[in-house]
Amino acid sequence: MAINFHQLHIFYTVAERGSFSSAAQMLHMSQPAVTMQIQSLEDYFGVKLFHRSTKKVVLSEAGKTLMPYAKKSMQIMKDTEQAMASYTESLKGELQLGASLTIGESILPRLLGYFSKQYTHISYKLKVMNTTQIMEEVLNHQLHIGLVEAEIKHPELTVEPVLNDELMLIVPKGHPLFEQETVTLEEVLRQPFVLREQGSGTRQVIEEVFMEHGVSPETLPVVMELGSTGAVKSAVEAGLGVSILSAASVKHEVALDIIRTKPITGMQMRRHFYIIHEKDRLLPLPATTFQAFIQEKDMKNWNLMNE
Template sequence: MALNFHQLHIFHTVAEKGSFSAAAAAMHMTQPAVTMQVQALEEHFGTKLLNRSTKKIELTESGRMLIPFARRSIELMQETDTEMARFTHKLEGRLRFGASNTIGEYVLPPLLVPFGRQHPDIAISLKVMNTTQILDEIARHTLNFGLVEAPVVHPDIISESVMQDELRLIVPAGHALAGRTSITLKEASAHPFVLREEGSGTRQVMEEEWKAKGMDPRSLQTVMELGSTGAVKSAVEAGLGITMLSPSSVKHELALGLLHAVPVADASFKRQFYSIRLKSTLLPIAAVAFLNFLRERQISESSEEGEE
């Protein structure tokens, strides 16, 4: 019997999940069907690939040798699908994914328009939610993937960087810092701050850089903590304090002169946005094309216009 990709994919999933039942659930197959395909693969190579003598499936020496080839075959199949779809321009289907607040509400909307022009036959279904909710829906196979503000460490999840962003100090019009070409962290810390809630990706990036420069973020005069970027923007615009936000989230306010972005000379608040997906699931061609589309664009390019 000839070797086929489907068997390699099933074998790779069983090895990752550690059981036939878990692999069957992940691939929407019956457990006997998964077992049969692995057995067929073992018959093809004439050797046992999995040790079933323990409660948890373990790879044999032959299985360990095969794993990297199975992984490469999966990656090659994804690349092949993407390149052929790009060549034939026949990408279609429904793309279901989730995104965290900043990405879903501010970063993606201006990017969805040009993507839609390139691929008019792809219907996009986007849910804006927190990372925990995104992970839950990915696990239940109701979302193809997610876009989040920090990498996810989970045995069943692959996190890959897709875009870069950089927080800037945001101040209201008429503020003492509004006309400055740059300031230092020490100067900034002398002013009242309005911040996102603890645990948010934006807050985490800000605090990590503060600590890296030997300063305690808890010493900041935090007058308000709010649960959304929109609320933070409104509070800063009203003059309640200054903040750290992505320029992409205040693009219109910057253009209208309601807010100003001030560069911080002695610190860099760069961060990555990540795609997250199940290791055991192949992304549909439309999803691969969309993620490649995002990687080809820099968020800063769409934000620089309002920073001057």
């Protein structure tokens, strides 16, 4: 019997998880099937790859030697699939995708429009949620990949920057700041704020930028927290306060001149959007193809979403 990539993938996952049962859950296999593949690999090399106990498994010296080669084979497979993705125009399958609200409401529909014209046989399961929820569903294997508005750090996630965005102060028609070209930080802090809820990527970026300028998030005069970008825009239009949102999310309202975006003097709130997926999980080809597609859109094709 020859060694194969599938066995190396199972070996790597067991080693990373430290458990046959945890690896089986991640790989969508039964625990006996995982055990059998590891035993086959051990029979092939004629050595034990793990020391087993009732609580966990740890790599033997032979397993430690094999580990970097298994990791390298995983990366080669990922790179191969991504390199070949653009040639697979007849690709079929389902893409399970999560997006935070600004991306899901304002940017992703345009992106998926371009993508679906090229890959007509892929179907979509899309969830629009906040960043924390997306992270949880990616880790629980309910989503292949997620698109989020703030950089997150988690040992089991790969997080890569993709598209660029800028947050701006937004004010409604009739507001005292509506006609001003720029607004100072002192003027902003005197305004009632309508913000996205805690846990959203937009809220996280706002709080980080204010802290960089010596303003504690707890001191912001927040009068209302809402669970969607659309609800925030409606509250601002109604005169309940000002807010800070992605400039891309208010293009329609700005065109109608019912909301205006304002730079805050001395403050820039530029950010990346991020694509996230489980670090040690091999993505299905529709997800790999979409990942390559959106990474290619970074910078040079951003204008496609601003036409």
